[in-house]
Amino acid sequence: MKTVEGGVCAAKGFTASGIHCGIRKSRTKRDLALIFSEKPASCAAVYTTNLVKGAPLEVTKSHISDGIAQAVICNSGNANTCNSDGIEVAEKMCDLLANELMIKASDVVVASTGVIGQKMDITPIKNGIPRLVSELSPYGNENAAEGIMTTDTVKKELAVSFEIDGKSCTIGGMAKGSGMIHPNMATMLVFITTDAAISPKMLKKALSTDIANTFNMVSVDGDTSTNDMVTVLANGMAGNRLIDSDGPDFDAFMQALNTITVSLCRMIAGDGEGASKLLECKVTGAADKQTAKTVAKSVICSSLLKAAMFGADANWGRVLCAIGYSGADVDVNKIDVAFRSNQGTIEVCKNGAGVDFSEEKAKDILLQKEIDILVELNSGKEEATAWGCDLTYDYVKINGDYRT
Amino acid sequence: MKTVEGGVCAAKGFTASGIHCGIRKSRTKRDLALIFSEKPASCAAVYTTNLVKGAPLEVTKSHISDGIAQAVICNSGNANTCNSDGIEVAEKMCDLLANELMIKASDVVVASTGVIGQKMDITPIKNGIPRLVSELSPYGNENAAEGIMTTDTVKKELAVSFEIDGKSCTIGGMAKGSGMIHPNMATMLVFITTDAAISPKMLKKALSTDIANTFNMVSVDGDTSTNDMVTVLANGMAGNRLIDSDGPDFDAFMQALNTITVSLCRMIAGDGEGASKLLECKVTGAADKQTAKTVAKSVICSSLLKAAMFGADANWGRVLCAIGYSGADVDVNKIDVAFRSNQGTIEVCKNGAGVDFSEEKAKDILLQKEIDILVELNSGKEEATAWGCDLTYDYVKINGDYRT
Numbered sequence: 035m036k037t038v039e040g041g042v043c044a045a046k047g048f049t050a051s052g053i054h055c056g057i058r059k060s061r062t063k064r065d066l067a068l069i070f071s072e073k074p075a076s077c078a079a080v081y082t083t084n085l086v087k088g089a090p091l092e093v094t095k096s097h098i099s100d101g102i103a104q105a106v107i108c109n110s111g112n113a114n115t116c117n118s119d120g121i122e123v124a125e126k127m128c129d130l131l132a133n134e135l136m137i138k139a140s141d142v143v144v145a146s147t148g149v150i151g152q153k154m155d156i157t158p159i160k161n162g163i164p165r166l167v168s169e170l171s172p173y174g175n176e177n178a179a180e181g182i183m184t185t186d187t188v189k190k191e192l193a194v195s196f197e198i199d200g201k202s203c204t205i206g207g208m209a210k211g212s213g214m215i216h217p218n219m220a221t222m223l224v225f226i227t228t229d230a231a232i233s234p235k236m237l238k239k240a241l242s243t244d245i246a247n248t249f250n251m252v253s254v255d256g257d258t259s260t261n262d263m264v265t266v267l268a269n270g271m272a273g274n275r276l277i278d279s280d281g282p283d284f285d286a287f288m289q290a291l292n293t294i295t296v297s298l299c300r301m302i303a304g305d306g307e308g309a310s311k312l313l314e315c316k317v318t319g320a321a322d323k324q325t326a327k328t329v330a331k332s333v334i335c336s337s338l339l340k341a342a343m344f345g346a347d348a349n350w351g352r353v354l355c356a357i358g359y360s361g362a363d364v365d366v367n368k369i370d371v372a373f374r375s376n377q378g379t380i381e382v383c384k385n386g387a388g389v390d391f392s393e394e395k396a397k398d399i400l401l402q403k404e405i406d407i408l409v410e411l412n413s414g415k416e417e418a419t420a421w422g423c424d425l426t427y428d429y430v431k432i433n434g435d436y437r438t
Numbered sequence: 439m440k441t442v443e444g445g446v447c448a449a450k451g452f453t454a455s456g457i458h459c460g461i462r463k464s465r466t467k468r469d470l471a472l473i474f475s476e477k478p479a480s481c482a483a484v485y486t487t488n489l490v491k492g493a494p495l496e497v498t499k500s501h502i503s504d505g506i507a508q509a510v511i512c513n514s515g516n517a518n519t520c521n522s523d524g525i526e527v528a529e530k531m532c533d534l535l536a537n538e539l540m541i542k543a544s545d546v547v548v549a550s551t552g553v554i555g556q557k558m559d560i561t562p563i564k565n566g567i568p569r570l571v572s573e574l575s576p577y578g579n580e581n582a583a584e585g586i587m588t589t590d591t592v593k594k595e596l597a598v599s600f601e602i603d604g605k606s607c608t609i610g611g612m613a614k615g616s617g618m619i620h621p622n623m624a625t626m627l628v629f630i631t632t633d634a635a636i637s638p639k640m641l642k643k644a645l646s647t648d649i650a651n652t653f654n655m656v657s658v659d660g661d662t663s664t665n666d667m668v669t670v671l672a673n674g675m676a677g678n679r680l681i682d683s684d685g686p687d688f689d690a691f692m693q694a695l696n697t698i699t700v701s702l703c704r705m706i707a708g709d710g711e712g713a714s715k716l717l718e719c720k721v722t723g724a725a726d727k728q729t730a731k732t733v734a735k736s737v738i739c740s741s742l743l744k745a746a747m748f749g750a751d752a753n754w755g756r757v758l759c760a761i762g763y764s765g766a767d768v769d770v771n772k773i774d775v776a777f778r779s780n781q782g783t784i785e786v787c788k789n790g791a792g793v794d795f796s797e798e799k800a801k802d803i804l805l806q807k808e809i810d811i812l813v814e815l816n817s818g819k820e821e822a823t824a825w826g827c828d829l830t831y832d833y834v835k836i837n838g839d840y841r842t
Contacts, residue, residue, distance in 0.1 A: 087762075351664075388557075
């Protein structure tokens with residue numbers, strides 16, 4: 035497997051574009067993105083479990099019930115959620131785009147991100163769609179990745195090539211994250227494209243299996259959004275034998291998909307609202323997988339630990355505290371904790387009690403941009419990883435006055 | 439029922455004291471507190487559900503297994519948790535105190551609060567106990583309330599008098615809160631004293647029933663501490679007929695207890711770490727009690743909503759979002775939301791969708807120190823209240839470097 039350029043345009047047959055159409059006030063911020071597949075593609079998606087669901091999600095769900103899609107449209111600046119005319123507006127977005135692309139409206143995936151509960155005016159989107167379509171290009175991936183950003187500070191995209199059945203395949207993705215990030219069975223907005231040939235059923239299986247260990251293990255602030263969605267489009271243009279059952283081909287696809295999703299998870303967590311650091315909690319030695327996951331996620335979600343990491347304070351008691359209230363059945367007297375970064379590793383807790391360590395070395399390690407929190411439960415062989423970020427002044431600043 | 443002076447010393451037969459013994463570096467901060475009852479008292483306590491439990495909790499649990507206690511000792515500055523010699527140190531505190539007071543060590547309740555995982559030196563406590571005991575006074579309640587503070591900015595105490603069986607009874611309490619506040623079946627450190635005569639069994643019942651709707655509905659930061667504990671001492675000196683079963687006397691006691699606990703909840707939430715505002719979420723119209731509680735607590739715990747309240751931003755979409763991911767089974771299309779303070783009430787959401795409202799009026803309301811978030815589910819008659827605070831720069835500041 036190797037990394038390639040091109041994001042969502044890297045796979046054969048995909049083009050993309052991103053423009054400023056006027057939903058967001060700032061003219062320098064793109065607010066409308068499009069991904070288009072030359073051929074209708076297998077499509078799978080997972081959605082937020084929040085009972086309050088964005089209107090675009092309902093529309094997308096109905097459109098891809100046949101497992102097929104050909105285009106994705108996504109706006110930023112307004113979530114089109116909790117609006118009485120939300121479904122109507124989302125359907126209209128699909129109709130307008132389908133008309134311009136000369137495809138079926140039911141082959142359009144639609145998504146929105148931004149403020150909840152403000153009416154979304156279709157006018158700027160309607161006026162923007164002809165330009166959005168005319169700008170479609172195999173190099174449009176960066177513009178598209180920009181078009182879905184809200185408080186994100188960096189574009190999030192990548193692609194890798196891999197082999198299935200002797201054929202070179204490519205898979206690429208883009209994401210938006212930042213705040214209201216604590217996905218549950220689905221996630222923020224992530225769009226993945228691949229030219230691998232895979233049936234809708236197996237694509238669904240691949241995605242559902244993967245997210246349990248990737249996007250569902252990310253938390254920026256514990257708030258599960260109303261508009262989370264991950265979609266994968268697979269147009270089969272790589273020419274591999276269709277993957278329609280388990281086996282080595284499916285495994286190769288799963289591995290490539292996982293490479294994309296784990297990287298996007300790290301990008302989303304590291305660019306969490308206000309974040310100055312990416313935190314990765316790796317739990318090992320768990321009696322079962324669920325225990326490992328519960329512990330990892332609880333640690334990554336602790337506001338107190340997040341603030342300590344911001345301050346580069348090796349306050350490991352907060353790691354133990356978060357494990358203790360996680361609900362996981364663990365023997366606290368067996369837990370070891372260490373902090374790790376590119377400056378080295380330092381053990382701070384052994385068998386549930388503190389060990390003497392150099393505060394100076396700990397500070398050096400914790401002052402880096404990527405911190406691993408290593409938790410060894412010494413009770414079995416299962417492990418899990420969760421991703422998060424530190425809690426900073428900027429998180430408060432960004433969210434103290436988001437709407438204005 | 440009427441409010442009276444004296445905190446934990448208000449009830450007959452109780453004295454208290456608080457000194458600086460040297461656990462905390464700053465000489466101006468008291469770090470050791472004592473409450474003493476002239477007569478052995480009925481005692482009930484509830485503890486954190488965190489698997490990592492402070493050593494003092496284990497010792498207290500064993501000491502009050504007979505339902506009787508006569509003194510409470512509590513230090514701040516060190517939680518005596520995750521230390522290999524924790525139990526030994528906590529037992530020693532009780533022994534030294536019992537010796538000085540000439541009571542049984544098994545009638546001492548012990549508590550500690552502060553940093554987790556640092557060895558606690560018994561020396562300053564040993565040296566301080568004679569002075570602590572010599573300073574016991576019916577006016578020592580304020581010093582005791584100060585002695586248990588960590589990052590709390592204000593003392594938290596109150597007392598009320600009430601009647602049982604024609605006899606005037608008094609109940610008073612003190613608390614420490616601030617950070618790592620998200621109690622679960624128990625809570626931060628709260629000490630309540632009363633001269634009402636009530637059996638240990640009924641006292642336990644009163645406390646367990648009460649906390650489900652009071653302390654367990656408070657959250658500052660979602661972190662359930664390792665050292666949470668609420669204890670009540672009832673020494674019977676009011677001379678009322680012993681409450682040893684359900685009935686009007688028990689109800690009167692419950693009502694007085696609830697007055698104390700609700701006030702302490704508001705004090706703890708309003709003085710949450712870095713807080714500039716007290717938030718109270720009142721959920722009405724729920725189909726069942728658990729739904730009301732789940733919804734209220736989810737709203738009060740949302741980092742995004744807490745940051746919006748800090749910024750006086752009427753971002754009600756975050757209220758709906760938090761209800762949607764709470765896990766409660768609600769019909770989101772029936773939900774009404776309003777914000778209320780001493781500047782009035784403003785409705786912002788009706789039937790799950792936004793209504794036009796004056797941003798100026800909303801700002802006026804949200805700029806106050808105490809904000810009510812009113813959620814009407816329109817699905818039944820049950821209700822619940824939860825208490826929290828806003829998320830501010832100061833929370834990050836306080837917790838970014840707590841240990842130094």
